[in-house]
Amino acid sequence: MSLFCCAVPHSDLVLEAREVAGSGEHPIKKMPTRVNALEKMAPDVMVLTLQLPANETFQYKAGQYLEFLLRDGKRRAYSIATAPEGGAITLHIRHMPGGLFTDQVFSTMKERDILRFEGPLGTFFVRDDSDKPMVLLASGTGFAPIKAIVEHERASGSKRPMTLYWGGRRPQDLYMDALCRQWAQEIPNFSYVPVVSDALPEENWSGRTGFVHQAVIDDLPDMSGHQVYACGAPIVVESAKRDFVKLCKLPLDEFFADAFTSEADLQQP
Ligand SMILES: Cc1cc2nc3c(=O)[nH]c(=O)nc-3n(C[C@H](O)[C@H](O)[C@H](O)COP(=O)(O)OP(=O)(O)OC[C@H]3O[C@@H](n4cnc5c(N)ncnc54)[C@H](O)[C@@H]3O)c2cc1C
Structure with a gap:
């Protein structure tokens, strides 16, 4: 992955970029917003409305x-977790201890606090x-953004088959x-494969285990006719892109992703 936003060219440079249809459809705005609700969904995940x-x-x-x-x-970037048809905007925020923004979310942030944001952004x-x-x-x-996508596909009556692989430790x-x-x-064209890599014995996990992108490779050795939408930890997104293209014949231009790159990732050599 190349982060051109933080790269410095050493000579004249010509970049070729494919224009993404729909990316400029909605105006990018800056506005204040009020925190309406904070709900802890897991010890390190907060849903912010x-x-x-x-x-x-x-x-x-x-x-x-x-x-x-x-x-x-x-x-700090956060994916919108509700479909445009869905009413209130919600975000799913994972606590990164020592992090500038998420430490605040998990300690001092309260209902009615005012924040400022810019959006919408991205081509995912x-x-x-x-x-x-x-x-x-x-x-x-x-x-989070996958939730918005599934809700939107459902609301728009799409019949495209969707299989969600959701992985966690x-x-x-x-x-x-x-x-x-x-x-x-409820959704005839939707199926769901949860995958856990490090369950504790007392959690009695009986589902799929291992790395989530490996579960996709095991199920779909030929992805030449698929499109992939991947989101989350940079290591997962990068591994999926590399292996799906190399091992499963996924065309490179059928892989779409948002990697949740943080300050810690940017500091790595
Ligand atoms: C397009 C996009 C969408 C995203 N969407 C989401 C989302 O929906 N949900 C979500 O949870 N996250 C999302 N992220 C990640 C999010 O933007 C933040 O990076 C993340 O929440 C951490 O923010 P923070 O301010 O708490 O931590 P930061 O201050 O960015 O720090 C992150 C971690 O790095 C450590 N750190 C800070 N500085 C350094 C340093 N100099 N050297 C080493 N370590 C350091 C901190 O201790 C902390 O553990 C997204 C990222 C991108 C790019």
Whole structure:
């Protein structure tokens, strides 16, 4: 992965970029927002519900994210976890101990606090010009934009097959497992594969084990006719991209992703 936002060219450079249809569909705005609710879904996952100003409209595509504008020009990105049809904006925030923003979310933040954000941002949304079956790959809170995507596909009456692989280290990391199981019952074109890598014996995990992207490889050795939407920990997203293309014949341009890159990742050599 190349992070051109923090790269410095040493000579003249020409970059080729594919234009993404739909990326500029909704205006990017800055606005204040009020924290309407904070709900702990797991020991390290908080669901934040935001209330937007009554006089503002905020449109976005399912899968996009917003950035909170913090002091000193710092920004933190969070994927929107509700479909545009879904009403209130919610975010799924995982605590990174020592982190500037998430330490605040898990300690001092309270209802009615005011934040500022900019959005919608990003190109992680479903390409509607395809009818290929979709593999939705989420690690941890990477489930947030995937949730928005599933809700949006359902609301729009899409019949495209969707299989969600949601991976975590422990069962509690799949903090909305019950909702996914409910979707699998209710949405005919949706199926769900939870995958846990480090369950404790006393958790009695009886589902799939190991790395979540490996579960996809085991189930779909030929992905030449699929599209993949992957989100969450950078290591999971990068491993999935590399192995799906190399081992499973996934065309490179059918892999779409948002890696949750943090300060810690950016400091790594
Ligand atoms: C497009 C996008 C979407 C995202 N969506 C989500 C989402 O929906 N949910 C979610 O939970 N996260 C998401 N993230 C990640 C999120 O933006 C933050 O990076 C994350 O929440 C950590 O923010 P923080 O301010 O708490 O921690 P930071 O201050 O960024 O620190 C992160 C970690 O690095 C450590 N650290 C800080 N500075 C250094 C340093 N110099 N050297 C070594 N370690 C350091 C901190 O102790 C901490 O553990 C997304 C990221 C991107 C890019």
